[in-house]
Amino acid sequence: MNPSKASSTPKRKRKSKPKAKAASTPDKLRIVSFCCHYCSYGAADLAGSSKMPYPLNVEIIRVPCSGRVDPLHVLHALENGADGVMVTGCLKDQCHFVTGNLHAEKRMMKLQKWLETIGLGGRLEFQLMSAGMAKRWVETTKSFYDRIKELGPNPLRKGGK
Amino acid sequence: MSSEKPRIGVFVCKCGTNIAKVVDVPAVAEYAKTLPNVAYAGWQLFTCSEEGQNIIKDHIAKHKLNRVIVASCSPKLHEPTFRRTIAEAGLNPFFFEMVNIREQVSWCHMKQKDEYAHATQKAKDLVRAAVYRAALLEPIGSTTQKVPPVCLVIGAGIAGIQAATMLADNGFDVHLVERSPALGGKAAQLGLVFMTDSCGVCVPPRYGEMARKCLSKRVILHDPKIQVHTQTEVTQFEGYIGNFQATLKTHPRGVDVDTCTLCGKCVEACPVEVPNELDYGLGTRKAIYLPFPQAVPRAPVIDFDTCTRCGKCVDVCPVKAVHLDEKPKETEITVGTVIVATGFDVFKPEGMYGWGEYPNVLTQFALARMMDPLGPLEGQLQRPSDKQLPKRIGMIQCVGSRDPETNPHCSRICCQVAMKHAWFIKEHWPDTEIHVFYKDIRLQGKDYERYYLECQKLGVHFHRAEVTDVKQGANKSLTLAVEHHSGRKETVPVDLLVLSAAVVPSEGAQELAHTLNMEVDLTGFFREYHLKLAPVDTTSDGIYLAGACSSPRDIAESSFMAAAAASHAAIPMSKGEVQVDLAKSIVDESLCIGCANCFVVCPYSAIKMEGGVAKVIEVACKGCGICAVECPAEAIQLRHFRDKQILAQISGMLANVEVPEK
Ligand SMILES: Cc1cc2nc3c(=O)[nH]c(=O)nc-3n(C[C@H](O)[C@H](O)[C@H](O)COP(=O)(O)OP(=O)(O)OC[C@H]3O[C@@H](n4cnc5c(N)ncnc54)[C@H](O)[C@@H]3O)c2cc1C
Numbered sequence: 028m029n030p031s032k033a034s035s036t037p038k039r040k041r042k043s044k045p046k047a048k049a050a051s052t053p054d055k056l057r058i059v060s061f062c063c064h065y066c067s068y069g070a071a072d073l074a075g076s077s078k079m080p081y082p083l084n085v086e087i088i089r090v091p092c093s094g095r096v097d098p099l100h101v102l103h104a105l106e107n108g109a110d111g112v113m114v115t116g117c118l119k120d121q122c123h124f125v126t127g128n129l130h131a132e133k134r135m136m137k138l139q140k141w142l143e144t145i146g147l148g149g150r151l152e153f154q155l156m157s158a159g160m161a162k163r164w165v166e167t168t169k170s171f172y173d174r175i176k177e178l179g180p181n182p183l184r185k186g187g188k
Numbered sequence: 189m190s191s192e193k194p195r196i197g198v199f200v201c202k203c204g205t206n207i208a209k210v211v212d213v214p215a216v217a218e219y220a221k222t223l224p225n226v227a228y229a230g231w232q233l234f235t236c237s238e239e240g241q242n243i244i245k246d247h248i249a250k251h252k253l254n255r256v257i258v259a260s261c262s263p264k265l266h267e268p269t270f271r272r273t274i275a276e277a278g279l280n281p282f283f284f285e286m287v288n289i290r291e292q293v294s295w296c297h298m299k300q301k302d303e304y305a306h307a308t309q310k311a312k313d314l315v316r317a318a319v320y321r322a323a324l325l326e327p328i329g330s331t332t333q334k335v336p337p338v339c340l341v342i343g344a345g346i347a348g349i350q351a352a353t354m355l356a357d358n359g360f361d362v363h364l365v366e367r368s369p370a371l372g373g374k375a376a377q378l379g380l381v382f383m384t385d386s387c388g389v390c391v392p393p394r395y396g397e398m399a400r401k402c403l404s405k406r407v408i409l410h411d412p413k414i415q416v417h418t419q420t421e422v423t424q425f426e427g428y429i430g431n432f433q434a435t436l437k438t439h440p441r442g443v444d445v446d447t448c449t450l451c452g453k454c455v456e457a458c459p460v461e462v463p464n465e466l467d468y469g470l471g472t473r474k475a476i477y478l479p480f481p482q483a484v485p486r487a488p489v490i491d492f493d494t495c496t497r498c499g500k501c502v503d504v505c506p507v508k509a510v511h512l513d514e515k516p517k518e519t520e521i522t523v524g525t526v527i528v529a530t531g532f533d534v535f536k537p538e539g540m541y542g543w544g545e546y547p548n549v550l551t552q553f554a555l556a557r558m559m560d561p562l563g564p565l566e567g568q569l570q571r572p573s574d575k576q577l578p579k580r581i582g583m584i585q586c587v588g589s590r591d592p593e594t595n596p597h598c599s600r601i602c603c604q605v606a607m608k609h610a611w612f613i614k615e616h617w618p619d620t621e622i623h624v625f626y627k628d629i630r631l632q633g634k635d636y637e638r639y640y641l642e643c644q645k646l647g648v649h650f651h652r653a654e655v656t657d658v659k660q661g662a663n664k665s666l667t668l669a670v671e672h673h674s675g676r677k678e679t680v681p682v683d684l685l686v687l688s689a690a691v692v693p694s695e696g697a698q699e700l701a702h703t704l705n706m707e708v709d710l711t712g713f714f715r716e717y718h719l720k721l722a723p724v725d726t727t728s729d730g731i732y733l734a735g736a737c738s739s740p741r742d743i744a745e746s747s748f749m750a751a752a753a754a755s756h757a758a759i760p761m762s763k764g765e766v767q768v769d770l771a772k773s774i775v776d777e778s779l780c781i782g783c784a785n786c787f788v789v790c791p792y793s794a795i796k797m798e799g800g801v802a803k804v805i806e807v808a809c810k811g812c813g814i815c816a817v818e819c820p821a822e823a824i825q826l827r828h829f830r831d832k833q834i835l836a837q838i839s840g841m842l843a844n845v846e847v848p849e850k
Pocket residue numbers: 342343344345346347348365366367368371372373374375378380381382383420421422529530531532533534552553554556601605608694695696700734735736737741742743744746
């Protein structure tokens with residue numbers, strides 16, 4: 028993690044966008060999920076094509092590999108008010124990019140510990156699944172949503188605790 | 189990065205009613221108009237249609253759009269389609285962003301009927317995220333990689349041989365690598381095979397020939413375009429399409445194939461006798477042996493694990509072809525493409541139905557070896573325990589198939605194999621009684637039904653039943669406890685029990701997948717790039733699949749697939765080059781501090797350290813972005829997934845969440 032990097036992120040354009048704000052639904056919890064193109068994104072697609080429901084609060088950002096997800100990206104999401112963040116990748120030994128998921132796991136484990144120390148514990152979930160595991164995708168999103176519901180909104184968010 | 193001001197066009201798709209039933213599509217399009225840099229937004233019924241694509245092109249011209257967003261289905265489906273569309277309209281294909289509001293909004297939330305308003309909101313969030321990201325997209329070009337006309341074919345079963353000969357006929361050079369000492373794979377050991385009821389090692393006529401040929405007529409060994417490496421494995425492999433480097437390790441044969449006259453004196457002289465692994469305990473072989481009578485290459489091989497190095501074979505060989513001191517050999521080759529044809533293995537039904545415990549319980553493969561006229565018993569049907577002709581034979585289907593405990597998949601060929609064997613036995617030994625116990629009979633191939641009808645005509649008994657227990661009696665005959673699907677229970681005595689054991693991935697498939705960086709599916713077979721649209725491609729460009737290595741297949745299917753794989757491999761090799769897009773990592777040398785973090789983590793060795801800075805080998809980089817996270821200096825970035833692009837997407841997604849200003 029590199030704090031100097033975090034501060035170099037583009038300015039949020041909230042001010043210039045009153046309309047977007049008007050459409051906001053602050054009562055809804057927001058979960059950002061990073062999905063790798065080859066596995067977990069495929070699992071989410073399969074859940075969709077199999078018409079398997081899961082919480083609407085989960086919104087996906089596609090990355091080539093879970094190994095592309097920088098702790099900085101997770102922090103940026105939390106800083107912008109996400110109530111929870113999921114990072115999902117291919118199964119062990121089945122990463123499309125060989126070792127990407129292992130790097131992701133190490134990074135996210137470390138970050139999870141760090142988040143606890145700043146009062147954001149439990150808001151980052153790391154899970155592995157293959158593209159065929161729509162069921163695991165649904166179960167993971169459901170149980171993470173339940174956990175976030177219990178934790179309540181992100182304290183960094185207006186109206187958060 | 190392009191300096192012109194972004195002018196984004198947003199095209200929201202109804203996908204008929206697929207999306208529109210759940211998401212208020214016109215509302216999403218209206219909303220998109222309010223977002224920064226959006227110069228046009230609208231909705232369509234089917235954006236991917238010819239008409240839909242033309243509308244995109246028209247709007248690009250009319251509104252001078254320089255970025256396009258389509259909110260429709262999964263990018264896994266249509267990202268390539270729309271990239272092509274915008275390229276046809278003169279935009280760089282990477283000025284495109286896709287929002288998945290079908291699989292990831294309307295379809296998954298279709299059953300959440302009270303939450304359709306939330307679904308529409310979610311679609312808006314995703315579109316907004318894409319708009320923020322799109323503003324920061326950059327044009328990305330491509331580079332050319334030469335592809336030499338040389339293919340590595342791994343596995344010389346029917347599929348590997350078919351692919352190798354087709355490529356050679358097309359003028360390409362082939363390295364055909366086979367792990368075992370003989371070519372032909374399983375098909376060479378099966379005796380007569382369906383659908384032709386001919387020998388499994390018949391190979392199709394080569395270009396310009398009239399008749400098919402027997403593999404043992406050395407068609408392959410004498411082709412100057414095909415270099416055959418038996419007893420060889422790929423131990424190291426790296427590179428990318430056009431430039432794959434493989435290390436081949438060849439174990440010593442101990443016999444010089446070119447001088448050997450196959451007189452057989454060495455085999456006679458050898459004092460060591462061990463069970464022949466090919467024959468499942470039915471026969472024995474010497475430490476120097478010909479794997480099976482029609483084995484190609486036509487020379488014996490020494491099994492150095494059991495050889496005592498007594499030297500008797502060396503002494504008797506009239507042409508001095510035996511060399512006990514031959515060493516393993518390593519060869520390095522560079523090839524443009526690779527075809528994997530490593531086939532399958534027969535499941536070992538350990539602990540099931542007395543297999544491995546009772547001598548008269550066999551697999552269909554062992555039965556095939558037994559009935560092969562050139563096999564260890566020269567085509568005799570007999571019980572292993574007493575060499576008597578069995579009067580009653582039981583066959584159990586789906587052993588290790590369609591079973592959550594062992595393998596969930598259907599092995600696809602076993603019903604047909606059982607029919608073939610039952611028919612053959614009934615024709616040659618008509619007094620034999622045959623009972624087949626099955627869950628379902630699935631005969632999927634062309635004209636397979638004929639075998640079923642013949643079996644019924646000849647009086648083979650079919651029982652839709654489970655065999656719940658097998659007991660061995662005094663004379664080693666077996667008693668089967670049978671529970672019919674109708675609920676009726678009975679016991680059935682048999683002299684010989686044959687298990688239709690599953691078709692499973694070949695031994696070492698996992699390791700090979702790892703070496704070649706291929707994927708396997710949940711059954712352990714190699715994964716195709718796309719089951720429907722790219723069934724012989726893999727996720728690694730330039731590596732193709734043929735035969736039973738990606739799913740159980742019969743010979744005919746393995747042979748089609750080999751032809752398809754050969755023609756796919758031929759495409760880049762005949763063009764002589766491929767275009768590789770440069771959505772790869774890139775180093776800003778002015779920022780790089782030379783720490784080599786990226787070099788260390790790259791799984792593809794796509795980074796080299798040169799003059800104290802990192803350099804990306806663009807054709808080798810696969811674009812995972814693992815390196816970008818490790819760089820402490822923000823010097824290496826993955827194009828198309830740069831930090832700032834991902835961060836903007838996150839900002840956009842959450843722009844309607846209120847966070848107290850810092
Ligand atoms: C009992 C039985 C009866 C059958 N009868 C029929 C029939 O009558 N008709 C029919 O159409 N089909 C039949 N089949 C199916 C048939 O065997 C397959 O369709 C066919 O063998 C598939 O060919 P292949 O080349 O893909 O695989 P294989 O025949 O398995 O050949 C693969 C080759 O690759 C080699 N190899 C494996 N791993 C490596 C490695 N890592 N490096 C180098 N080489 C490697 C193996 O040694 C082998 O030579 C039968 C199958 C069984 C089990």
